[in-house]
Amino acid sequence: MTLAALLKERDIERALIVDDACDPVPRARDLAGQQGEWATFNDDLLPDQRASIDVRYGAGAAKPFAEKITDDNYVAAVWELREDLGAVAEPLFESYLANQARDLDYVQKVRDALTALGLDCTERGREFADQAMTADVIVIDLYLGSAQDEDAFVASRALLRDALQPRRAEPPLVILMSRSTRLGQNRDIFRDDVGLLESGFRILAKKDLDQDGVLERQLERLAQHASETRKLARFFDSLERGVADAASRTLLLARRLRLSDIAQIQHLLLDFEGEPTGSYLVDVFDRVMQHEIERDTDVIAAATALENFPTAQHPPPYVAGSADLQALVERMLTQNPERLQLRGSIHSPVTFGDLLRLPEAYAADHSAALRAWSDTDNAVEAAR
Secondary structure (H helix, E strand, O other), X not given: OOHHHHHHHOOOOEEEEEOHHHOOOOOHHXXXXXXXXXXXXXXXXXXXXXXXXXXXXXXXXXXXXXXXOOOHHHHHHHHHOHHHHHHHOHHHHHHHHHHHHXXXXXXXXXXXXXXXXXXXXXXXXXXXXXXXXXXXXXXXXXXXXXXXXXHHHHHHHHHHHHHHHHHOOOOOEEEEEEOOOOHHHHHHHHHHHHOOOHHHEEEEEHHHHHOOOHHHHHHHHHHHXXXXXXXXXXXXXXXXXXXXXXXXXXXXXXXXXXXXXXXXXXXXXXXXXXXXXXXXXXXXXXXXXXXXXXXXHHHHHHHHOOOOOOOOOOOOOOOOOOHHHHHHHHHHHOOOHHHHHOOOOOOOOOOOXXXXXXXXXXXXXXXXXXXXXXXXXXXXXXXX
C-alpha cells in the first residue's frame, strides 16, 4: 500500500504547518536581539518619518522609545512603513528577513511533500488555533519566535496545548520540527507539556528535509498506528475526566463521615489491629477512589475499545520493556516513600494491597487450610 493510500485509509486528509515565519508581521520578541539596530534606527529617523510612524502607531506615540520597541503594535507600524522608510529601516529587519526566508523554504518543502501525498495543506504562524481544530496532522516549529530562545519554546508549547485542549479525545498527529540542535533534548518536554501521546508524536530536523523521504517515513510511522493512537487518546481523556469526577465523589462521601463514625472505626477495628486513623483513611480513600473510577461508563467504554489491541506490530524493545513502562509498574507494585511517613506503614499488620509470602515449609504443612482460606472473601492474597 502506498503512503497516500494509507493516509486516506486512516482518514488523514488535512495538514497544518505552523511556523512563525508564516506570520505576516514580526513581533517585538522577534527583534529583541536588535538593540544596536534599534538605537541606530532611532538616531537616523527624520522628523517626518518619525511623525509617520507615530500616526500609524496611534495612542502610544508619546511613550519613550525604549518602551515602544517592546510593543508589538509599534513594531507592526515600523514594519508596514519599512518601504517608505527606505534605508533607515533595512538594517533593523535584515536578520529577521534572512531567517524568515530560510524557514519559509523549509515550510515550502514540507508543503510540497504533504501536498504530493494528497493532503490539503494550510500554513499559519502563531495564530493557528482555529485551523488546529480540524487538522489531522500538525507539523509545528519547536521555537515559535525568531529569537529561538526559551520564550519562543514556551510559546510553541502553550499555543499548541491551548489549541488542542478542546479536542483532547481526538488529537491530531504531531511532527515537531526545528533547525535547532536542541530538538532532540527538548522533545520530551514538548510532548509532556502539550499532553501528546508518544505514539502520535515524532520529531524532524529541518536540515533533514533536504533528504528525500525523511518526512514521509515519519508520517508513515504515525499513520500506521493512527487507529490505536486514537483509541488510547479517547481512553486517557475519559480517564482524566473520570479521575476528576471520581475524586469529587470520593471526597463527597468522605466529608459525610462524622467524628463519631471515625471514633467507632477506631474502637472496633483500628485499636485491635494497631492501625492509626490517618493511615487507614488513606487506604480507604485509595479503595473508594478506585471503585468510583470503575463506575465511570466513559472510562469503561473507552477501555472496552482497547480490547484485541494489536501487538504483532508493536514488539517490546527489549525483555525488560521501556523505562517508562518500568516506572509505571514500580508505582503499581510499591507504595510511595512519602506514604511510609504515616505511622503503621512499615510495622502495621495486614493492610489493603498487602501480599503474604509464606515459607514453603509452612505452606506445605497448611496447604488445605490455605486453599480453604483463599476461597473466602478475605481481602488478603496468599502466595507461595
